[in-house]
Amino acid sequence: xxxxxxxxxxxxxxxxxxxxxxxxxxxxxxxxxxxxxxxxxxxxxxxxxxxxxxxxxxxxxxxxxxxxxxxxxxxxxxxxxxxxxxxxxxxxxxxxxxxxxxxxxxxxxxxxxxxxxxxxxxxxxxxxxxxxxxxxxxxxxxxxxxxxxxxxxxxxxxxxxxxxxxxxxxxxxxxxxxxxxxxxxxxxxxx
Numbered sequence: 001x002x003x004x005x006x007x008x009x010x011x012x013x014x015x016x017x018x019x020x021x022x023x024x025x026x027x028x029x030x031x032x033x034x035x036x037x038x039x040x041x042x043x044x045x046x047x048x049x050x051x052x053x054x055x056x057x058x059x060x061x062x063x064x065x066x067x068x069x070x071x072x073x074x075x076x077x078x079x080x081x082x083x084x085x086x087x088x089x090x091x092x093x094x095x096x097x098x099x100x101x102x103x104x105x106x107x108x109x110x111x112x113x114x115x116x117x118x119x120x121x122x123x124x125x126x127x128x129x130x131x132x133x134x135x136x137x138x139x140x141x142x143x144x145x146x147x148x149x150x151x152x153x154x155x156x157x158x159x160x161x162x163x164x165x166x167x168x169x170x171x172x173x174x175x176x177x178x179x180x181x182x183x184x185x186x187x188x189x190x191x
Contacts, residue, residue, distance in 0.1 A: 015095075016095055016096040016097050017093060017094050017095055017096070018094040018095070018096055018099075018136065018138055019094075019138050020094070021087050021088075022087060022138040022139060022140055023084060023085065023086070023087050023138070023139040023140075023141075023142075023144075023145050024084070024085040024089055024094075024099065024136055024137075024138060024139075025082050025083065025084050025085070025136070025137050025138075025139065025145070025148060026082070026083045026085070026099060026100055026103045026134055026135070026136045027080060027081070027082045027083075027134065027135055027136075027137070028080060028081050028083075028103060028104055028107055028132045028133065028134040029079060029080040029132060029133055029134070030078075030079030030080065030130065030131070030132055031131040031132060031133050032128075032131065033078075033079035033130075035128060036128050036129075036130060036131075037050070037079075039125050039127070039128035040119065040122055040124070040125065040128065041122065044163070044167040044170075044171070045160070045163040045164050045166070045167040045168075046160070046163070046164075049118040049119060050118070052118055053111065053114055053115065053117075053118040053119075054076050054079070054081065054111070055076060056110070056114050056117075056118075057081075057107050057110040057111040057114055058074045058076055058081045058083075058107065059074075060106070060110040060114070061074070061081075061083065061103060061106045061107045061110055062074050062083065064106060066102065066106055067091065067102075067106075068091065070085050070086055070089040070090075070091050071083050071084065071085055072084055072085070072086055073149075075149060075152055075153070077152065077155065077156035077159065077160075078156075078159060079132075081107065082148075082149075082152055083103055084145065084149075085099075096136050099136060100134040100135065100136050101134075103134055104132050104133065104134040107132060108130060108131070108132050111130050111132075112124065112129075112130065115130075162184065165184060166180050166181070166184060167180075169183060169184070
C-alpha cells in the first residue's frame with residue numbers, strides 16, 4: 001500500500017485473526033432464498049437442478065486455485081454449505097474476514113456463472129439475485145468437527161422430512177401453505 005498522509009486510516013482496521021491449530025468451518029447460507037426460489041420457480045420440495053447447482057458451485061469453490069488445497073470437506077443442504085479447512089490452514093494469515101468473504105465470493109460467483117447450465121430457460125431475475133452470507137467457527141479437535149457434521153446432517157434430515165410432508169399437504173392434499181404449517185405444528189405439538 002502506498003504511503004501517504006492518509007495512511008493513518010488503516011489503523012482503524014481491527015485485527016481478526018483466528019486461533020492457530022483449530023479446524024475452521026465456514027458456513028454460507030442463502031439470504032432470502034424462499035423469495036429467490038419462488039421468483040425462479042424452483043420445484044418443491046426439492047428442485048434437483050437447484051441442488052445440483054449448489055453442489056457444483058461448492059465443488060468449484062473447494063477445488064479452485066484460490067483455496068490452495070486447504071479446504072478438505074464440504075457438506076450442503078438446501079441453501080447452505082459448510083466448508084471444512086485444515087487445522088494447518090494459513091490462507092490470508094487466518095484472518096476471519098478475508099476467509100469468509102473469499103468463500104462467499106467464490107461460491108456466489110460460481111453459482112451465478114453456472115446458473116445458465118442448470119436453468120437455461122430461466123435467466124436470473126435482477127430483483128431476486130442469489131445472495132449468501134457466511135460465518136466462520138473454530139473447532140479445537142476432530143470430535144467437535146464430527147459433531148458439527150452430525151448436527152448438519154440431522155438438521156438436513158429434519159428439514160427435508162418437514163418440507164416433504166409440507167409440500168405433500170399443499171400439492172397433493174389441497175391445503176394452503178398456512179393450513180399445512182398449522183397441521184404440521186399441531187402434529188408436532190401432539191408428539
